[in-house]
Amino acid sequence: MSTGRINGDIISAKQFTREQMERLFDDASALKPVFSARKRLDDARGRIIATVFMEPSTRTRLSFQFAGVAIGASVIDFGSSDMSSIAKGETFEDTMRMIDDYGPDVIVLRQRVPGNAARAADMCDAPVINAGDGSNEHPTQALLDTFTMRELMGKVDGLTIGMMGDLRYGRTTSSLSYVLDKFDDVTVYYIAPQELKMREEVTGELHNLRYESVTRPDDIMEDLDVLYVTRLQKERFTDPSQYDALKGSYSITVDYLRKFKKVPIIMHPLPRIDELSVDVDALPQAKYFEEARNGLYVRAALLKQILNV
Amino acid sequence: MSTGRINGDIISAKQFTREQMERLFDDASALKPVFSARKRLDDARGRIIATVFMEPSTRTRLSFQFAGVAIGASVIDFGSSDMSSIAKGETFEDTMRMIDDYGPDVIVLRQRVPGNAARAADMCDAPVINAGDGSNEHPTQALLDTFTMRELMGKVDGLTIGMMGDLRYGRTTSSLSYVLDKFDDVTVYYIAPQELKMREEVTGELHNLRYESVTRPDDIMEDLDVLYVTRLQKERFTDPSQYDALKGSYSITVDYLRKFKKVPIIMHPLPRIDELSVDVDALPQAKYFEEARNGLYVRAALLKQILNV
Amino acid sequence: MSTGRINGDIISAKQFTREQMERLFDDASALKPVFSARKRLDDARGRIIATVFMEPSTRTRLSFQFAGVAIGASVIDFGSSDMSSIAKGETFEDTMRMIDDYGPDVIVLRQRVPGNAARAADMCDAPVINAGDGSNEHPTQALLDTFTMRELMGKVDGLTIGMMGDLRYGRTTSSLSYVLDKFDDVTVYYIAPQELKMREEVTGELHNLRYESVTRPDDIMEDLDVLYVTRLQKERFTDPSQYDALKGSYSITVDYLRKFKKVPIIMHPLPRIDELSVDVDALPQAKYFEEARNGLYVRAALLKQILNV
Secondary structure: OOOOOHHHHOOOHHOOHHHHHHHHHHHHHHHHHHHHOOOOOOOOOOOOEEEEEOOOOHHHHHHHHHHHHOOOOOEEEEOOOOOOOHHHOOOOHHHHHHHHHHHEEEEEEEEOOOOOOHHHHHHHOOOOEEEOOOOOOOHHHHHHHHHHHHHHOOOOOOOOEEOOOOOOOHHHHHHHHHHHOOOOEEEEEOOHHHHHOHHHHHHHOOOOOEEEOOOOOOHHHHHOOOEOOOOOOOHHHHOOOHHHHHHHHHEEOOOHHOOOOOOOOEEOOOOOOOOOOOHHHHOOOOOOHHHHHHHHHHHHHHHHHHHHH | OOOOOOOOEOOHHOOOHHHHHHHHHHHHHHHHHHOHHHHHHOOOOEEEEEEEOOOOOOOHHHHHHHHHHHHOEEEOOOOOHHHHHHHHHOOOHHHHHHHHHOOEEEEEEEEEEOOHHHHHHHHOOOOOOEEEOOOOOOHHHHHHHHHHHHHHHHHHHHOOOEEEOOOOOHHHHHHHHHHOOOOOOOOEEOOOOHHHOOOOHHOOOOOOOOEEEOOOOHHHHHOOEEEEEEOOOOHOOOOOOOOOOOOOHEEOOOOHHHOOOOOOOEEOOOOOOOOOOHHHHHHEOHHHHHHHHHHHHHHHHHHHHOOOO | OOOOOOOOEEEEEEHOHHHHHHHHHHHHHHHHHHHOOOOOOOOOOOOEEEEEEEOOHHHHHHHHHHHHHOOOOOEEEOHHHHOOOHHOOOHHHHHHHHHHHHHEEEEEEEOOOHHHHHHHHHOOOOOOEEOOOOOOOOOHHHHHHHHHHHHOOOOOOOOOOEOOOOOOOOOHHHHHHHHOOOOOOOEEEEEEOOOHOOOHHHHHOOOEOOOOEEEHHHHHHHHOOOEEEEEOOOOHHHHHHHHHHHHHHHOHHHHOOOOOOOOOEEEEEOOOOOOOOOHHHHHHOOOOHHHHHHHHHHHEEEEEEEEHO
16 A cells, blocks of 8 residues: 655656655645744654755755754765865766765765766665756755645646746756646646747656747736746857847846736746846745745655655 | 843844843853863754854854754754855845745854845844854954953953954954943053054944054053954055065064063964964963864853753 | 773874774674664764864765764864865964864864874874875775775785785875784785885885785786775876876776786775776675775774774
């Protein structure tokens, strides 16, 4: 009998069943009042979580570290790559094997190269959580994003969601698509310039989700329950003048939103740069800080399931 | 009835009452024999201290981390800025809001920009301790400096103290002035070259302290109970040749001190470069290492008060 | 009566008696099944281990941190040098004195300058463990290397060991020589190009070990029980073309090993670059990952002895 608990490696958002996610979200919901009251659990005492971030990160790394400590585990951080043997030319495989050999109970890994989370999982005895592997996936971000929608709207089924920004290289939007595909009657508008539109290798994996690609958000804005904004990174453009031409259209401000009769919930995986103006923070629809905080609950619930505590 | 305990944000040395400081110093004194015997407390078990140092620091960061662990708390370190979302261009406000949202029991913050500790405190639910905000303030350094004076002389009232070095941009000397202002009959000589003299916005806040600005320490050296040496940073001078001309006069050596009939207690917030020679370390008046160690006791006592444990 | 426990500073591999090492290896052996089952000890609760790595390191730093946490201690990491007062120009002495003054129960130190571990130990009240001081020594690496040999062959006495690579600047091979010198009937072949041969200041300290210097491994390969491979660093050569000429002879591959009737156990302190091919990993003689993992057991056993828990 499946209990619906998640265990083992977390590599792709495709791997979760709806039952597993609903159970995880229930667990995360139950942790909310506990952690909000700054209470900590002792369940994971004696467990060691290794956080291995080979690319800059604050939110994901810190939320995993807070989540680990808040459930009673110890956290050992790999440290920055320039202070490690990677600076001496050690391969990714040798580094991961070494970390695994010291016997952590779980490894949280951020890596530059798409597919390296899966490679690490193949090599390691400890469960590996993919905390972002290049432009590929970021499954725990997708879980917390979807949890946020469920918390805000009561359910995910039936929602209409716009995903905006660099969808071609954005790992959060791929993973979020895979998660939403497990729910019923969800519609996604992929809002991106032609050069940065959602990859077909992602949409080719979707079975249940209705989706449409558009280049501008204006026409579909009032249909959206959620607008999920992501960054448009200048370095992705071969022609920088194209970036300058486009960035205005993918920049959400109060002035821009004022044009619409109905403003959807605004979400963003953060950090944000220009694409989401700070004046939006004051709107009741701005939910990205709540979304970030939900990372703590979802990751703590996930760690508890994986550690079986 | 005020118990004299400190709670909430620690932003400026101006905020402490004398009663609060005496109580804090008593608590710090009581921790001395405990920590000297390498005993640890369990009082803060389950509490999380976030250390967020956005500027290089060893002493302040490590002493807060040791103090936190020694009272039984868990410490989560933000890590260096180049491994964080700040490298991706995230604003200070978004970063602080995120850290606060993960629910630490206290945030210890070092920031480059004067006033950013206060800005963080306005934003954050968790108490924020200013561990240095640019050239503005460093209140816990002032507390441990004053505690050191009390430990060494039995009391702070009536002392005559010379503060030497870059008083214009030195945050420790501003904060120390504010703290000393709460004691009675204290005299301060501000010893600095004209370009780096103590700012009027600091002296304008002093109500009780007697002070005088001088450009050379020689004439007042024998009047001092304490000489508080700070760095004279070359990069502060618009004309580097001026620095070279001046640095000899603001450099304490045994040879220099030999000229005086009476040598005061020598203190320094550390790290030191050229302004305080290592040959001074052998003098019985050299108390800067004891001063540094007092940081552990004062910060542990302060954390216990703020955490109410 | 000597109990054979190790205590105090660990500066040189020369300092251990055979009795101490056998006792340590027994303790490490006993920890193996415990940590392999991901069980942790509580013995060192309340103890603080300061890890101070002023040079890049992953394996040594992480294995000490895992070992510390696995025996129940707290670990405080100094952080990377660029985030510390060293970036402001603080001396090594002032930095070490400060760390020691905060009262850690043990300091684990990696330093660039040969002899700086001994200098730190002279200054510090806390026991200092030398985790590598430039080209000088790396005693805990030698302990885990020798432990690995004992685990694999049942005993160290009587073994024939080839040490290959940069023996002139390699700290692991110096320390390993000192350790092996305490066992009986051990033969070492030092395999290195003329420019990088083992220093006489090391061999001059050997009393019991039989050794011979050779420039190529081919003739002695079949006599070896263990081939201990180390890196040949390009930057050590004054003439880079010499490096290119030599590196092929000091690079172990399956093809190369196929030439011999008997292949010895292959060890390597890691990280490796070109000198040890990944295709060797599949051979049953490849024991360097097991060697690395043994670092956890040996360092945990050593910390327990030093902390007296």
